[in-house]
Amino acid sequence: MSDDGSEAIGEFLQGEHEPASSWVVLAFGLVTALVLLVLHSILYPGRELPVIAEILPVFEGVFDSGIWFFILGVMLGGFAIIATMLTEATSE
Amino acid sequence: MDEVLTTMAVFWALMLLTYFLMQNGLSIFNDVAKSMGMFMLEKALGPAIDLVEGRPGSASKAWFMQGLLWLLVASTLTFEGLWLMHEPAALHSLSAWGYNPTSDSLLYAGNYAVLYGGIGMLLIGAGLHILPRLARTELASEKNAVLVSFLWTLSVMVLVIGAHDSVVLGVDIIFLGTAMHVLAFFAVVINQLLTVSKRQGALAIPGWLIIFGLLADPVATAATFISGSIETGVGQWLLGHMVGGTFFFASAAGVALYAASSATGNPLWSKSLAAAVLVGSMATINPMGEIDGRMAADMLGLSLGDFQFTTEDNLVAAFLMALATIPIMALAANVLITLRGGDAFVENPDSAGTAELNLGASMLLPLAIGSMFIQSDAFAASPELSGLAPSLMLIGIWLVFVPISLGAALHLFPAVTGRHLLSRNRARWAFWMMGGGAFLGLTVTMMADMIDMALIEATVGDPSSLAGELRVVGAVLFYGTVVGAVLHTLNAVSGLFRGTRVDSERETSSSLSPESYSLASPTSVRRILASGANLETTVVPVGESDDAGSATEL
Numbered sequence: 001m002s003d004d005g006s007e008a009i010g011e012f013l014q015g016e017h018e019p020a021s022s023w024v025v026l027a028f029g030l031v032t033a034l035v036l037l038v039l040h041s042i043l044y045p046g047r048e049l050p051v052i053a054e055i056l057p058v059f060e061g062v063f064d065s066g067i068w069f070f071i072l073g074v075m076l077g078g079f080a081i082i083a084t085m086l087t088e089a090t091s092e
Numbered sequence: 093m094d095e096v097l098t099t100m101a102v103f104w105a106l107m108l109l110t111y112f113l114m115q116n117g118l119s120i121f122n123d124v125a126k127s128m129g130m131f132m133l134e135k136a137l138g139p140a141i142d143l144v145e146g147r148p149g150s151a152s153k154a155w156f157m158q159g160l161l162w163l164l165v166a167s168t169l170t171f172e173g174l175w176l177m178h179e180p181a182a183l184h185s186l187s188a189w190g191y192n193p194t195s196d197s198l199l200y201a202g203n204y205a206v207l208y209g210g211i212g213m214l215l216i217g218a219g220l221h222i223l224p225r226l227a228r229t230e231l232a233s234e235k236n237a238v239l240v241s242f243l244w245t246l247s248v249m250v251l252v253i254g255a256h257d258s259v260v261l262g263v264d265i266i267f268l269g270t271a272m273h274v275l276a277f278f279a280v281v282i283n284q285l286l287t288v289s290k291r292q293g294a295l296a297i298p299g300w301l302i303i304f305g306l307l308a309d310p311v312a313t314a315a316t317f318i319s320g321s322i323e324t325g326v327g328q329w330l331l332g333h334m335v336g337g338t339f340f341f342a343s344a345a346g347v348a349l350y351a352a353s354s355a356t357g358n359p360l361w362s363k364s365l366a367a368a369v370l371v372g373s374m375a376t377i378n379p380m381g382e383i384d385g386r387m388a389a390d391m392l393g394l395s396l397g398d399f400q401f402t403t404e405d406n407l408v409a410a411f412l413m414a415l416a417t418i419p420i421m422a423l424a425a426n427v428l429i430t431l432r433g434g435d436a437f438v439e440n441p442d443s444a445g446t447a448e449l450n451l452g453a454s455m456l457l458p459l460a461i462g463s464m465f466i467q468s469d470a471f472a473a474s475p476e477l478s479g480l481a482p483s484l485m486l487i488g489i490w491l492v493f494v495p496i497s498l499g500a501a502l503h504l505f506p507a508v509t510g511r512h513l514l515s516r517n518r519a520r521w522a523f524w525m526m527g528g529g530a531f532l533g534l535t536v537t538m539m540a541d542m543i544d545m546a547l548i549e550a551t552v553g554d555p556s557s558l559a560g561e562l563r564v565v566g567a568v569l570f571y572g573t574v575v576g577a578v579l580h581t582l583n584a585v586s587g588l589f590r591g592t593r594v595d596s597e598r599e600t601s602s603s604l605s606p607e608s609y610s611l612a613s614p615t616s617v618r619r620i621l622a623s624g625a626n627l628e629t630t631v632v633p634v635g636e637s638d639d640a641g642s643a644t645e646l
Contacts, residue, residue: 065182077578088589
């Protein structure tokens with residue numbers, strides 16, 4: 001294959017089909033993240049997670065009831081509706 | 093003469109006058125009134141009217157989409173209200189922002205959101221589509237109806253805020269919301285009246301139900317003022333039930349009867365029953381609703397009057413509520429049997445909205461009878477069942493009026509927008525989430541109410557932990573309604589842009605139609621059409637004989 005051929009395409013192509021095994025990559029990423037968290041607790045027992053441990057106290061006293069999990073779901077639903085409106089309106 | 097009968101007599105007289113004027117017009121003022129009405133709907137609004145589109149169907153689309161969004165808000169407020177019944181301090185962290193909701197204020201705000209935002213907007217949106225079709229004409233002003241939908245939404249927002257705190261900076265917020273609501277309401281009424289005035293022939297009964305449902309709301313308010321009962325608790329209670337029985341029940345009945353026939357392709361089962369619904373909704377007192385007139389009093393900026401029924405009031409109100417069983421039973425039977433049909437469905441029986449209509453019609457009669465017992469009990473000097481009233485009202489709203497209005501809107505969605513909902517499967521999931529969540533959640537909440545009532549009756553001081561746990565379970569189960577509202581809204585929003593086009597689906601389905609249909613035994617044309625045949629299909633009679641059969645010769 002010549003170099004001229006690859007330059008001639010020159011545009012972005014997005015596949016329409018999803019390979020069946022693509023979820024393995026996502027699952028592998030998730031497992032890796034969990035493993036790293038466990039590894040952190042083993043290597044640095046008693047030490048809090050960097051960054052996250054500093055952010056969480058901000059919300060102390062706010063999300064102190066189970067209702068907030070449900071309200072979070074409502075907010076996700078609301079954002080999903082807004083996002084759908086925006087993306088549907090701006091898509092080709 | 094007692095207050096209930098006097099007010100009802102004035103209401104009936106005014107409704108008869110309204111009907112007479114609609115049939116006979118305003119004599120020499122007819123043309124002037126029509127021209128003035130059209131001027132007020134469009135030209136008088138100046139450049140504002142050019143901000144919206146006036147394509148056919150755009151009005152219903154605007155009302156449907158905003159109604160769906162209000163259902164999400166209403167279900168969220170109701171869910172929070174149910175949760176806070178058990179845990180009053182669950183949202184105390186919001187007090188830092190100056191927002192201190194209580195269970196009562198959240199449920200009250202949820203009622204405004206669902207009645208006027210969700211159900212009201214869906215019913216009016218459906219009416220804006222149905223009435224012109226039944227009158228065989230076009231809506232008088234699509235542009236005005238679109239524009240007014242935003243004013244209506246704004247008024248509901250103000251009402252929801254007012255339900256939390258009725259006076260802000262010295263202004264009665266609920267009354268302000270009512271004033272905006274009345275303005276939007278009159279614009280819709282004038283729009284529909286002008287549409288009906290252009291009708292090409294007799295209007296079918298669902299059309300009369302829709303127009304009377306709209307007209308009866310201001311007429312009922314006027315009747316209560318004229319009779320002088322508006323300051324009393326009885327008059328306020330009656331006004332709430334007259335509006336509930338006309339604007340909500342009659343409009344829902346008209347929309348449900350039209351949608352039941354349109355969704356299945358079956359003709360309306362009984363014209364007489366439809367007429368009974370029309371007359372009955374105006375002549376009786378619908379038992380579903382509050383046991384006091386709090387909402388009516390707040391909306392009119394009045395203080396809640398003493399709720400003391402005289403013996404005559406009690407008798408008349410109980411009699412008229414018992415009579416309401418006739419239109420309610422007539423509507424439920426007519427809708428259910430029309431949906432079932434005498435034969436196979438011509439249209440798709442699985443279409444979105446049909447299940448909701450079925451649920452609403454099925455729940456109508458048992459809930460109405462339950463409400464009648466609660467209301468009759470509330471007239472007594474020492475009511476015993478009033479603890480169940482708020483839950484029963486919520487059940488009536490979420491299992492009768494929401495399914496009927498939502499079902500009609502979902503069914504009419506393709507006709508209004510030109511596209512189907514994005515996913516029929518998602519609509520089915522949303523139905524189960526919404527219906528199941530409301531049914532289970534509110535039933536469990538009612539069980540907790542019963543426990544509390546039993547403890548109060550036994551003069552037990554400590555609240556039961558079981559009742560508290562049941563309330564949490566009830567609230568969590570009701571959350572399914574919130575999820576269902578999100579799914580329905582997402583389905584509709586995506587359907588607006590990517591749903592299958594109505595015309596393209598017809599082409600597809602026609603290509604699947606069989607070229608010939610073998611007619612082995614006598615059958616109806618409906619069944620032949622239901623099997624997928626169309627007008628081009630050749631029906632081939634196949635010979636039959638009564639001789640004993642034998643093995644086929646190969």
